[in-house]
Amino acid sequence: MRLRFTRAAERARYYERYIPFVLAILLIPVGLLLIGSFPVLGAFLLILGLLGTGTGIYDLFQTQHALMRNYPLSSRMRYLLEHFRPEIRQYFVENDHDETPFSREQRAVVYRRAKGVEGVRPFGTLRNVYGDGYEWLNHSIATTHLPGHDFRIRIGGPDCRQPYDSSVVNISGMSYGALSPNAIEALNRAAKAGGFAHTTGEGSISRYHRMGGDLVWQIGSGYFGCRNPDGSFSPQGFSAQAVDPAVKMIEIKLSQGAKPGHGGILPGAKVTEAIAEARGVPVGQACVSPSSHSAFSTPRELCGFIAQLRDLSGGKPVGIKLCVGHPWEWFAMAKAFHETGITPDFITVDGGEGGTGAAPVEFADHKGAPLREGLMLVHNTLVGLDLRDRIKLIASAKIITAFDICRISALGADGVNMARGFMFAIGCIQAQACHTGKCPTGITTQDPDRYRALVVPDKAARAARFHKATMHAVQEACESSGLDHPDAFTPHHLMIRTSPREVRSAASLYDWLAPAALLEGQMTHPAFAKYWAAAQVDSWAMAR
Incomplete structure (x- = not known):
């Protein structure tokens, strides 16, 4: 059984490594033949063939990535999904309360308040109030009525003059x-x-x-x-x-x-x-x-x-x-x-x-x-x-x-x-690209093409x-x-x-x-x- 599995895996590797490469090479003459009668289709097939052939030649001779050398298509799909994994997790997988590092609920609260959007929630809490670690603040029957929300604290000890x-x-x-x-x-x-x-x-x-x-x-x-x-x-x-x-x-x-x-x-x-x-x-x-x-x-x-x-x-x-x-x-x-x-x-x-x-x-x-x-x-x-x-x-x-x-x-x-x-x-x-200098929102970057999109008066x-x-x-x-x-x-x-x-x-x-x-x-x-x-x-x- 193990031998049969090994042979099947070898055939899959062979097919993925060489068949697409051969097809890409064949697209070049096909594109050249069609470019006279169907210029758009011919040009598309020609470009596709050239790109595929160049990629195939690179994969055959590069020595840095063994996975791309053996499985060029699957490995590229893997790297693509890995690249978008944080976004996929953030928008489609994680719970609203998963703090990785900030939860979707926390971010949503900030976005709503920054935009001046109503922030009330219908139908009750989404929290498990009987779960370990749940916290709350006790309220009072004798509530206060404060004149405003500009709470201040005076900072300065006895040696501070200002x-x-x-x-x-x-x-x-x-x-x-x-x-x-x-x-x-x-x-x-x-x-x-x-x-x-x-x-x-x-x-x-x-x-x-x-x-x-x-x-x-x-x-x-x-x-x-x-x-x-x-x-x-x-x-x-x-x-x-x-x-x-x-x-x-x-x-x-x-x-x-x-x-x-x-x-x-x-x-x-x-x-x-x-x-x-x-x-x-x-x-x-x-x-x-x-x-x-x-x-x-x-x-x-x-x-x-x-x-x-x-x-x-x-x-x-x-x-x-x-x-x-x-x-x-x-x-x-x-x-x-x-x-x-x-x-x-x-x-x-x-x-x-x-x-x-x-x-x-x-x-x-x-x-x-x-x-x-x-x-x-x-x-x-x-x-x-x-x-x-x-x-x-x-x-x-x-x-x-x-x-x-x-x-x-x-x-x-x-x-x-x-x-x-x-x-x-x-x-x-929360794209978590702060360390790359390629922040998509222009906040954590020194690239003028990126941070010019951040309009100062609006964001302020x-x-x-x-x-x-x-x-x-x-x-x-x-x-x-x-x-x-x-x-x-x-x-x-x-x-x-x-x-x-x-x-x-x-x-x-x-x-x-x-x-x-x-x-x-x-x-x-x-x-x-x-x-x-x-x-x-x-x-x-x-x-x-």
Whole structure:
């Protein structure tokens, strides 16, 4: 039986390899004979024959693809289907709630709100409310009636001379170089129209960021926009840009779990004149962020750097952005804040699930703490050191809807930053071609032929509408829970199903530190009991 099967497979290979090749060769004389009497048909057969013959000759002599050499037709069909597999899965196979990485329902919510389309749903939820992990926010009989949805948080500690009244929802860091000029310009115009902030990404402030929107200038380890020729930090270069009235806050980027360090530019992308101008690097030079900062090397020195940037910027809020990794490193930072008295004005906690435009699969899937765990660890630490009222916490990961915002507020956040949500608002279709430079919507590309199709005024209006509609939904969520601001959500409001017969609030499901607990030596929380004593302010290493 096996021998018979092997012979059949060999015949199939032989037929597929040579019969189409012979037929293609025969089409050439047939096309030449018919071209006089039937020019269109003859020309078509001639071209088809030439293409088929050329392809066949290539397949016979190429050595890179064994499958194409043995099965030229089947292999090409396979490669074609493989090429369109993400689109086929996204539009025809996946469930509306399959988050790969964002669900169809999440994208649809953004598209409807960005277009100003009614977003109500008929006939009830599509969720399994009795499935493990289902979450909801409790509502109140005593609802509130709020005058508006422009929720603000004041960012600025006791050492800040120019505090910023920030929207609860802002644009997360996406650099010019990773995003196209039209995409950056549309986002900044939306920020101006909607009264919210636009984080620059580590690629610094480009000409396309200067459209009137409030800016959060992100400083990465490459110090783009404030660097000396050798790549070190330039205080003079920083001060010259930081005093710009458009720059409302400074964010020191410490780490991002999913991103090893492409400098906020897609791998393989060319450094154009505009990118070089923003970053302070020569045209054509690689923009790679070093693995760590050179301006500081210990937690204590980080505090000094925060104070330096605050002074050079004229007293503007200075914060840090990190994806939580080794807990003792975060604890070391927190101890340094307490010992030196120098604290950041805000901390942006990025989740490992947040992703990036391009990252190795190992990093995207298995690096960095997810947002929930990272945020709660940071929140608990600041509460335990009695520093929470001085530092605002901004959450940044897979946040799209008002429920996402209220849920993460219940777990300790004061506000959120969105990246993918605003990308969807200006037209992203989740083609997952960000790393290729061939984005079909013109958002993540530096190809002028592609990004010119992205019409800036229209996309800016969409992003502004998305922000407004989302904030309105947050207002309704607060009112229905009897609250007057999203920061009033607590772990007691968030309910989580742990089994078909058990439901617990986040307040009882997770460990929470009491105010000043760490100062009083209360180490009941497992992470603190294991790592707090090993953290040291003059080294990132764990004490032995």
